Amino acid sequence: MLLQLQNITKGYGEPGSHSYRAVLNKLDLQVASGEKIAIVGPSGSGKTTLLNLVGALDQPEQGDILFEGKDITGYSTAELATFRNKHLGFVFQLHHLMPQLSLMENVLLPLLPQGKGISKEQKEWAEYLIRKVGIWEQRDQKPSQLSGGECQRTAVVRALMNKPKLLLADEPTGALDEENAKELTELLVKLSNEEGVTLVAVTHAAALADRMDKKYLLKNGKLV
Ligand SMILES: Nc1ncnc2c1ncn2[C@@H]1O[C@H](COP(=O)(O)OP(=O)(O)OP(=O)(O)O)[C@@H](O)[C@H]1O
Numbered sequence: 001m002l003l004q005l006q007n008i009t010k011g012y013g014e015p016g017s018h019s020y021r022a023v024l025n026k027l028d029l030q031v032a033s034g035e036k037i038a039i040v041g042p043s044g045s046g047k048t049t050l051l052n053l054v055g056a057l058d059q060p061e062q063g064d065i066l067f068e069g070k071d072i073t074g075y076s077t078a079e080l081a082t083f084r085n086k087h088l089g090f091v092f093q094l095h096h097l098m099p100q101l102s103l104m105e106n107v108l109l110p111l112l113p114q115g116k117g118i119s120k121e122q123k124e125w126a127e128y129l130i131r132k133v134g135i136w137e138q139r140d141q142k143p144s145q146l147s148g149g150e151c152q153r154t155a156v157v158r159a160l161m162n163k164p165k166l167l168l169a170d171e172p173t174g175a176l177d178e179e180n181a182k183e184l185t186e187l188l189v190k191l192s193n194e195e196g197v198t199l200v201a202v203t204h205a206a207a208l209a210d211r212m213d214k215k216y217l218l219k220n221g222k223l224v
Pocket residue numbers: 012013023041042043044045046047048049050
């Protein structure tokens with residue numbers, strides 16, 4: 001198993017207090033390497049909360065999160081940051097591209113904090129991905145000069161720059177029209193298959209959820 005969530009409990013507010021709101025309740029999830037799963041559920045059911053835990057952006061109150069068999073819940077902030085950089089890629093509903101940078105610069109941006117400069121291999125990997133998602137012609141354009149679908153594809157390329165084992169997507173097609181949403185869905189499936197990336201996608205979109213290997217419904221703090 002690439003990812004195992006065991007008995008995860010998470011809420012907001014002071015546990016035990018009046019204002020406490022339980023969101024995830026003894027939740028379990030297993031994701032095999034290379035698997036593509038969708039998590040669906042109504043607004044407020046805790047999908048983003050769950051993804052934040054898997055993405056090591058937040059910690060559960062109880063339970064364990066195992067990545068390749070190692071429990072990450074005891075990691076320090078620095079260890080979590082290293083873990084994220086090494087193994088995870090993120091795609092959000094809004095692409096969060098830097099408006100003043102070109103498509104290519106946005107894609108290369110995550111590599112800069114490593115402080116080693118950008119290697120030839122990394123440049124080639126960026127070019128390979130940008131061509132693969134069909135936005136090579138647009139590489140020097142800024143986000144304001146790109147379509148919504150092109151911005152989202154740029155965000156997908158950026159998320160794959162570190163060759164993550166696990167790609168986490170929160171409503172990746174949420175801001176797109178039907179046609180672009182369909183295209184992005186096919187792109188995510190194709191990239192996951194060809195690059196062997198495990199995909200966990202949170203979505204309202206049936207079209208995306210139906211393309212995944214498994215579909216889970218988040219209900220009453222548990223996955224069914
Ligand atoms: N930082 C926070 N502080 C307090 N409550 C929060 C916080 N983040 C989320 N919540 C609450 O937790 C619940 C789950 O939120 P979450 O964002 O995980 O839902 P979601 O399933 O992603 O919804 P959506 O489909 O609208 O994105 C909601 O009731 C929300 O109000």
